[in-house]
Amino acid sequence: MNTEELRQASNLLLEQYWxxxxxxPKDFELVRTHESLLRTWFRERLGYDLIVHxxxxxxxxxxxxxxxxxxxxxxDVFKTPMDYTVLFALLSFLESRxxxxxxxxxxxxxxxxxxxxxxxxxxxxxxxxxxxxxxxKYAIKTGILINRxxxxxxxxxxxxxxxxxxxxxxxxxxxxxxxxxxxxxxLWAHLPEEDIKQRVYRLLLLExxxxxxxxxxxxxxxxxxxxxxxxxxxxxxTPFRFELYAEGAMLIRSDPExxxxxxxxxxxxxxxxxxxxxxxxxxxxxxxxxxxxxAGLVMMSTLExxxxxxxxKKEYGTYWKKEYAVDLTDNKLVEEITKxxxxxxxxxxxxxxxxxxxxxIVRVTGKIVDKGEPKNELETD
Numbered sequence: 001m002n003t004e005e006l007r008q009a010s011n012l013l014l015e016q017y018w019x020x021x022x023x024x025p026k027d028f029e030l031v032r033t034h035e036s037l038l039r040t041w042f043r044e045r046l047g048y049d050l051i052v053h054x055x056x057x058x059x060x061x062x063x064x065x066x067x068x069x070x071x072x073x074x075x076d077v078f079k080t081p082m083d084y085t086v087l088f089a090l091l092s093f094l095e096s097r098x099x100x101x102x103x104x105x106x107x108x109x110x111x112x113x114x115x116x117x118x119x120x121x122x123x124x125x126x127x128x129x130x131x132x133x134x135x136x137k138y139a140i141k142t143g144i145l146i147n148r149x150x151x152x153x154x155x156x157x158x159x160x161x162x163x164x165x166x167x168x169x170x171x172x173x174x175x176x177x178x179x180x181x182x183x184x185x186x187l188w189a190h191l192p193e194e195d196i197k198q199r200v201y202r203l204l205l206l207e208x209x210x211x212x213x214x215x216x217x218x219x220x221x222x223x224x225x226x227x228x229x230x231x232x233x234x235x236x237x238t239p240f241r242f243e244l245y246a247e248g249a250m251l252i253r254s255d256p257e258x259x260x261x262x263x264x265x266x267x268x269x270x271x272x273x274x275x276x277x278x279x280x281x282x283x284x285x286x287x288x289x290x291x292x293x294x295a296g297l298v299m300m301s302t303l304e305x306x307x308x309x310x311x312x313k314k315e316y317g318t319y320w321k322k323e324y325a326v327d328l329t330d331n332k333l334v335e336e337i338t339k340x341x342x343x344x345x346x347x348x349x350x351x352x353x354x355x356x357x358x359x360x361i362v363r364v365t366g367k368i369v370d371k372g373e374p375k376n377e378l379e380t381d
Contacts, residue, residue: 003236009034011239013042013050014205018059020143020166031058041237046205047191047198053169061172063189065202068345075343077138082131089114090135091171094144097163101148104159108132136161144170196222204230205238208264208344209250209360213295223249247296247359264344265364269321273333274340275366276320280312282362296359305355306334319368 009031012019021028035052042048049061064071089111108123136152139145144167150159175190191198200222203210212220231242240251265271284290290298310330317325324333341347346361
């Protein structure tokens with residue numbers, strides 16, 4: 001068994017919704033080569049089905065153990081309820097058009113009917129047009145639409161699309177009726193309550209980190225008792241390393257280079273500011289200015305949280321990118337950093353007046369180092 005290839009194939013399945021043979025022939029073949037081992041491992045450890053459909057696509061049916069905000073669809077695409085409305089309307093529209101072409105005006109007319117909008121100019125509004133553009137680009141990127149003619153960015157004129165046959169496989173079968181799932185969200189997970197192992201593995205692979213304070217006692221016991229086995233198992237079959245702490249556990253990517261996933265930290269100015277803030281908070285942890293509770297959590301007021309960030313900006317803002325040092329207002333800066341760290345479960349806002357820090361926020365930090373000109377380079381710890 002080629003362990004490195006196995007990890008690569010596992011990584012592809014975990015990072016991507018599906019792997020289309022036509023678009024990624026080498027990746028598709030890599031998955032097929034290790035199909036048997038991967039199917040068994042994902043089924044036993046996570047209860048996931050690995051689907052390799054003839055020579056068309058491969059997909060791992062990734063279902064979380066529980067829903068959370070960080071599992072929403074691409075936040076750069078799906079920003080408003082209208083974006084989701086357009087997506088669901090598009091998927092419904094495509095059902096009768098596999099292997100056929102259509103004009104965007106045909107879809108727009110059906111969309112207007114679906115949402116019950118009599119005003120023909122409703123979809124001409126700028127925000128609605130942006131939703132349509134974002135969703136169509138997403139559909140093209142995922143392989144369920146092909147742009148045959150015209151420019152989706154400026155569809156004053158007609159745009160022609162083809163619906164490839166693979167689009168019929170885009171949605172996975174639901175484990176229950178939609179109404180049943182809405183009434184009882186645990187049905188979506190399709191996970192037996194007694195299967196602690198599968199629940200823990202799903203949490204490890206799909207959550208930013210596990211906090212023992214947020215887990216059931218039997219889950220915590222399973223992680224601690226089987227830590228050595230989990231570490232060896234994860235390293236053999238995935239691109240991650242398992243790390244155990246007093247307050248919880250997490251998976252660390254062994255080699256972040258070349259990853260298609262959203263990683264923390266990332267190569268972005270927002271991530272740089274978050275790392276710098278984490279370093280300042282780490283200093284407060286070490287000099288006992290912050291006092292974690294028994295679970296490693298730190299509670300503070302929103303005013304105190306705001307003060308920490310703005311003091312850091314005042315002291316080191318000249319080293320930050322202009323977007324965050326100058327362009328953003330203080331309120332916008334605090335909101336963006338808080339939302340970013342919330343998406344990684346490093347910060348929670350229990351209510352409008354308080355902020356709770358997870359111990360994972362100081363796991364990776366960054367310092368400003370002087371390496372000549374320019375001086376705004378961040379060194380990660």
